[in-house]
Amino acid sequence: METSLPLVTLEQIEQARERIAGVAVRTGLYRLDVEHARGLGFALPQNLPAIWLKAENEQPIGSFKLRGAYNKVASLTDEELQRGVVAHSSGNHAQGVAYAARAHGAKATIVMPEVAPRIKRDATAGYGAEVVLVGPASTERIQTADRIVRETGAVLVPPYDDDLIIAGQGTCGLEILEQLPEVDLVLSPVSGGGLLSGIATAIKSSREGVKVWGAEPELAGDAAESFRKRQIVEWPGTQTVKTIADGLRTQSLAQRTYNHIVKYVDGIVTVTEDEILDATRLLLTAANLVAEPSGAVTLAAALFHGDDLPAAKNVVCVVSGGNIDPALRQELIEAES
Structure with a gap:
């Protein structure tokens, strides 16, 4: 419905x-x-x-994830960028947000599943993001990202729901x-x-x-x-x-x-x-x-x-x-x- x-x-x-x-x-x-x-x-x-x-x-x-992630991060205010960004992703959105955050001088914290390919985890960290690993379920990384947003005041950059x-x-x-x-x-x-x-x-x-x-x-x-x-x-x-x-x-x-x-x-x-x-x-x-x-x-x-x-x-x-x-x-x- x-x-x-x-x-x-x-x-x-x-x-x-x-x-x-x-x-x-x-x-x-x-x-x-x-x-x-x-x-x-x-x-x-x-x-x-x-x-x-x-x-x-x-x-x-x-x-392709760079398209949406950069559009979102580039739309944030200076005050929002100073608070940093948080994302949850199995890999490609993680890299897109980390790349966009680095380009705008913002801290990025990315919640990724432990089963994500190492090539994607390493690339995300290579763009300067802090990577937080959780279990394989997408619900677990969503909940963890939401908790980090509440605790830090950072801005959530969703992988698709935006x-x-x-x-x-x-x-x-x-x-x-x-x-x-x-x-x-x-x-x-x-x-x-x-x-x-x-x-x-x-x-x-x-x-x-x-x-x-x-x-x-x-x-x-x-x-x-x-x-x-x-x-x-x-x-x-x-x-x-x-x-x-x-x-x-x-x-x-x-x-x-x-x-x-x-x-x-x-x-x-x-x-x-x-x-x-x-x-x-x-x-x-x-x-x-x-x-x-x-x-x-x-x-x-x-x-x-x-x-x-x-x-x-x-x-x-x-x-x-x-x-x-x-x-x-x-x-x-x-x-x-």
């Missing part, structure tokens, strides 16, 4: 684009060479549409429309829903006829269930932590992101762990894009779930991040096709 929270506007997304200009980059959009992938041994369906890869791994922190965050992520959608005017279908990963909300809002507010779908792991399919049942469904952390897509382990949508998704999104598809790994390996070896599993769910959907998606000639898969564990990357590169 929806509440009366206001929806982000196209004007807010355009303002975000101006605010983050020169920090978040305009990432590339590359067509996937399907025949090259087949030549490398990937068994792909016939009659695939043209698949385009929106390479958010090209952001300075390796993830209009400025959603507006920042929506700038990715504006770029897609400019880079590929003939796009029919855009696929976005969905965790807490900030990226999907922002992209869908930007696209649906700008262009008629373009479909926007979310993609997420079967093992963390709370958003798909929420979309289907038309109410927010929360999954236990003991379940969502099972997916290799560590950036998509959030247990539920927020009311704010749910409202945007119900308003603007056309559907959400789930993919298997094997499909995620195949798509990640394909991106690494056939597309020469460094992608983490969370960023590969969209390609997995486009390649292996075409029957679940609307017909389209040009499909854009948002590759949301490239902060992959080095050991996993090497394992996938060395695996036989």
Whole structure:
């Protein structure tokens, strides 16, 4: 059931684009060479549409999360910046907030799960943030971040439940429309829903006829269930932590992101762990894009779930991040096709 929270506007997304200009980059959009992938041994369906890869791994922190985090932090007053910022994240939002806080001279405290990949934990600390580790459940890091805010007076920078965050992520959608005017279908990963909300809002507010779908792991399919049942469904952390897509382990949508998704999104598809790994390996070896599993769910959907998606000639898969564990990357590169 929806509440009366206001929806982000196209004007807010355009303002975000101006605010983050020169920090978040305009990432590339590359067509996937399907025949090259087949030549490398990937068994792909016939009659695939043209698949385009929106390479958010090209952001300075390796993830789209810089868009929203920088938009939020750059909107704070000097007094708020002096109090510092707090965020909770499994990794990429953590880096985005730490990066933005350092750029504005603010202290950042980031609550992360112990199971977060070390590459993400180390990068967050490398940007100057204080990292606080908690258990695997997203509810635990939310509660810990809220406690730190109460105790210190710092400003919370949510990973997705915030209009400025959603507006920042929506700038990715504006770029897609400019880079590929003939796009029919855009696929976005969905965790807490900030990226999907922002992209869908930007696209649906700008262009008629373009479909926007979310993609997420079967093992963390709370958003798909929420979309289907038309109410927010929360999954236990003991379940969502099972997916290799560590950036998509959030247990539920927020009311704010749910409202945007119900308003603007056309559907959400789930993919298997094997499909995620195949798509990640394909991106690494056939597309020469460094992608983490969370960023590969969209390609997995486009390649292996075409029957679940609307017909389209040009499909854009948002590759949301490239902060992959080095050991996993090497394992996938060395695996036989």
